[in-house]
Amino acid sequence: MIDTLIREARIIDGTGAPWYRGDVLISDGVIARIGHALAVDGNVAVVEAEGRYLAPGFIDAHCHDDLIFLREPDRPEKAFQGVTSIVVGNCSFSLYPADQHSRENLRQHFSGLLGETRDSEIFEDLNGYRDALMGEGVALNVVSLVGHAALRLAVIGHDRRPATETETEIERMCDLLAEQLRQGAVGLSLGLVYPPSAFAGDAELFAIGRTLQRYGKVLAAHVRSYEAGLMEAIEEFGAILRTSGCAGLLSHLQSAGRPNWGQIPAAIERLEAMRDEGIDISFDMYPYPAGSTWLLQLLPAAAMDGGLDGLKQRLRDPVALSVLRDWVENGGDRFHGQSKVFLIGWENVRLSAVSVDGLKHLEGLDMCVAAAMLDLAPFDLLLRFIEEDDGQTGIILFQLDEDDLHAACCNRLYMAGSDGLPRPGSKPHPRAFGTFPRIAGPLRRDKKWFTLEDAVRRMTSVAAQRFALVDRGLLRPGLAADLVLFEDAITDRATFENSRELPSGITHVWVNGIAVIAEGRQTGARPGALLSV
Numbered sequence: 390m391i392d393t394l395i396r397e398a399r400i401i402d403g404t405g406a407p408w409y410r411g412d413v414l415i416s417d418g419v420i421a422r423i424g425h426a427l428a429v430d431g432n433v434a435v436v437e438a439e440g441r442y443l444a445p446g447f448i449d450a451h452c453h454d455d456l457i458f459l460r461e462p463d464r465p466e467k468a469f470q471g472v473t474s475i476v477v478g479n480c481s482f483s484l485y486p487a488d489q490h491s492r493e494n495l496r497q498h499f500s501g502l503l504g505e506t507r508d509s510e511i512f513e514d515l516n517g518y519r520d521a522l523m524g525e526g527v528a529l530n531v532v533s534l535v536g537h538a539a540l541r542l543a544v545i546g547h548d549r550r551p552a553t554e555t556e557t558e559i560e561r562m563c564d565l566l567a568e569q570l571r572q573g574a575v576g577l578s579l580g581l582v583y584p585p586s587a588f589a590g591d592a593e594l595f596a597i598g599r600t601l602q603r604y605g606k607v608l609a610a611h612v613r614s615y616e617a618g619l620m621e622a623i624e625e626f627g628a629i630l631r632t633s634g635c636a637g638l639l640s641h642l643q644s645a646g647r648p649n650w651g652q653i654p655a656a657i658e659r660l661e662a663m664r665d666e667g668i669d670i671s672f673d674m675y676p677y678p679a680g681s682t683w684l685l686q687l688l689p690a691a692a693m694d695g696g697l698d699g700l701k702q703r704l705r706d707p708v709a710l711s712v713l714r715d716w717v718e719n720g721g722d723r724f725h726g727q728s729k730v731f732l733i734g735w736e737n738v739r740l741s742a743v744s745v746d747g748l749k750h751l752e753g754l755d756m757c758v759a760a761a762m763l764d765l766a767p768f769d770l771l772l773r774f775i776e777e778d779d780g781q782t783g784i785i786l787f788q789l790d791e792d793d794l795h796a797a798c799c800n801r802l803y804m805a806g807s808d809g810l811p812r813p814g815s816k817p818h819p820r821a822f823g824t825f826p827r828i829a830g831p832l833r834r835d836k837k838w839f840t841l842e843d844a845v846r847r848m849t850s851v852a853a854q855r856f857a858l859v860d861r862g863l864l865r866p867g868l869a870a871d872l873v874l875f876e877d878a879i880t881d882r883a884t885f886e887n888s889r890e891l892p893s894g895i896t897h898v899w900v901n902g903i904a905v906i907a908e909g910r911q912t913g914a915r916p917g918a919l920l921s922v
Contacts, residue, residue, distance in 0.1 A: 390902060391434050392416045394427060398438035398874065403445040403850040403863040405842050413443060415870040418902035418916075423866055436897060438874060444845045445864050446473025446871030446898065447825045450673045450852040451609075451640055451806025453477065455484050455518075455533075456503050459510055461813070462527040465911055469891045470825040471873035473900045474530035474861060474920065476806070476852070479640060480611040481580025483536030485512040486565055491543040497697055498538055498585075501683055501780050504744050504812045515572040519919045526915030528905045530871070532856055533919065534578040534609055535569045537597070541585040549694035551590025559593050563600045570600075573921025575856045576607035578640070581622070582686070582726070583611065584693035591628075598633025606922075607855060609638040615645045616727040619652050623659055630668045638855055639672040641808055642797050643789055645680065646732030650790035657800050664802075671855060673806035674797045676827050678789040679885070681741060681810050681818040684774050684782040687717055689724035697780055704772060714768050733788045735760075735767040739885075742783030742815035748774065753816045753886075783810060785818050785885070798828075799838055804851040819888040823881030826892035830880040857922040870902035 393415040399408045400423070412427040413420060449467065455477040458464065467475060477483070482502055487495045492511045500506045512518045515533060522531060540562040545552055552558040566577060577597060580586040601608050608629065612622035623639070630637040639660070644652040663670050685693065685700075692700055692713060703709045716723050720731035730738065735756040743749045751759040760770040774782045797803060805828055809821030825848055832838045839847070853862025860869045879894030898906035903916035 390417060391432055392421070392429065393434045393436060393899070393902070393904075394429055395436045395438055395443055395872075395874065397440065398443035399440060400864060401442055401444040401842055401845045402865065403846055405846040407842060408442065413864070413872070415872070415899065415902045418870055420864065420866050420868050420870050423864070436874070441874050441876050441896065442841070443864070443872060443874050445849040445862050446873050446900065447471045447805070447848040448473070448852040448858070448862060449475040449807050449824070450638075450804045450855065451476060451479050452809050453479060453482060453503060454809070454811055455482070456499065456506060456510060457811040457813070458527055458531060459521055462522075462525055462915060463911060463913070464528055466811075466822045466889075466891065468528055468898055468905050468911060469895060470823070471875060471895045471898055472529060472825060473871035473873070473898065474532055474858065476532045476534065476575070476856060478534030478536050478574070479578045479609060479808075481536045481538040481578055481583055481586035483534065483539050483578070484510060485518050486514045486535070486539055486543060486569060487511050488513065488543055491539070491546070494542045494546060494696065495539055498542065501685060501697070503810060504742065504781055515569045515574050519573075522919055527917040528915050529900055529917045531917065531919045532858065533574050534576050535566055535574045537577055537579045537586045537589070538583065540565055541589070545585070547585055547694070547696040547699065549584070549588050549691065551588065552593040553590055559596045562593065563596050566597060566600050567604070570604045570606055573919065574606070575922050576601055576609060579608070579610040581611060581613040582690060584690050587690040594629050595632045598629045598635045602633050602635040605857070607636045607638055608633075609640055611640045614726050615643050616649050616732060618726060619644055619649070619656060620659065623656055627663050627668055627670065630663075630670060631666070636669040636855070637671075639670060641674050641680070641806065642672040643674065643680070644793050645786070645788040646727065646729070647790075648732060650793055653793040653796045657796065657802070660802060671802040671804065671851070672797070673804045674794070675806060675808045675820045675824055676794065676798055676832055677818070677820050678791055678794055679785050679787045679818065680789065681783065681785050681808070681820070683780065684771060684784050685780045687729055687738070687771060688713060689716060689726065691724050700780070701775065704775065717768060717771075729786060729788070733786060737787040739785040739787070740782065741785045741817055742810070742812045743774075743778060744781045745778045748778060783812060783815060783817070795838060798832070803847055804855065805848045817888050819881070819883035819885060822883035822889055823892055826879050826894065827881040829875070830878075830894065834877075858920060861920075870899050872899045873897070
């Protein structure tokens, strides 16, 4: 490995302190020296920074790149954003652990989120996933959470009930979790609106939290509601953390649907009060006023009792179908939570990823326009997607308030996460291509949400601390040489209309001391690793 000297950079160290000018020497994969006019001997590659900013590599604290990393290990849309480490396994979705009895259920479950997943892409444990990742190498570092859904599918299946009938069920889940933690998983993620994670009860959640606490690992949670029940959902998550003593990360803090806008300041106040109480809690969020998920999230969680097969059978019952249609379009208290369609309208549901060829031409359209093209009502188009696309249809939901977004992203507990749902050939949410340049660029430069140093801190050291990545997130001698060199004009270029546009302004990215982006071009190097803690 040839040493690299980055000369005359404006160094942002990740702490939030003001930038300073200096040189940085990379040697053997780590930051060897920082200083002024460093003298070096031997064969050294020199990069003239010429006043560009040098920062720790950005850490995507929340994404869903588990599957795409196996298929596209160079991950250009992340590398060109300056991202050097990504956290996968969020919202209860991971590709492991699975046994011979649960792997088909887990395969179907994961396919709903990110498109058709092959049996060979489901793994017995984290070690199996690691081996697959490292087989051909990866460009970036991977940090993995265990998905709660995989535990439930392995022990309980799709049954709509808490694991309370026997202590053995909870013990089996905790034992399975503990093994993944010993193999290097950084924690576990809940998806408390996504079946089967949504079916968990207190005893199960408290036991999982205690297991994480014993290993010093984090509990990330897509909480029970981001609509009218947001405050109650925060209280539920706080109770898990309080009872178990583990650290917590509330995933993508938001308040969805115009009737619910304005809740974020109160939510943040409650999180701060929990910290005053001694609960270790923080949150992540993506910097866009729209979210992204898959079409089955327009139905209540109860509709997924028994998995996709159970849903399809339920939809053949005229009475059950009528009840679901009425709730989706008119809301009500028949099921837990609020109907997303009732809150935001079909016109604010945009199709982003369609797997079946016969409906692929509808990508990029909202549900009203798409349904009209087929002479259908929007709900009937939803039914057609469930039947023909097996519920794997991706959607974008325009549902958030800019003031709430500003309040969340500018709070001290915030860290950056893209929450991208990468599916090749689709029209995804632009956050998968632009989150980090958006924060360091327009939100910092034009909207004045952050200083540059604070923007970098939220994309580096805050996440590194949360996931116990002790050798990442700061620009310090002896730490891993995950670095990004960028211009003041850094900006995102992906939009909701042209969502796959790469950003501009990032010229070099190093992962473990090796350049994956050099002079604005991908090098083909794959120095990434699955980081264990």
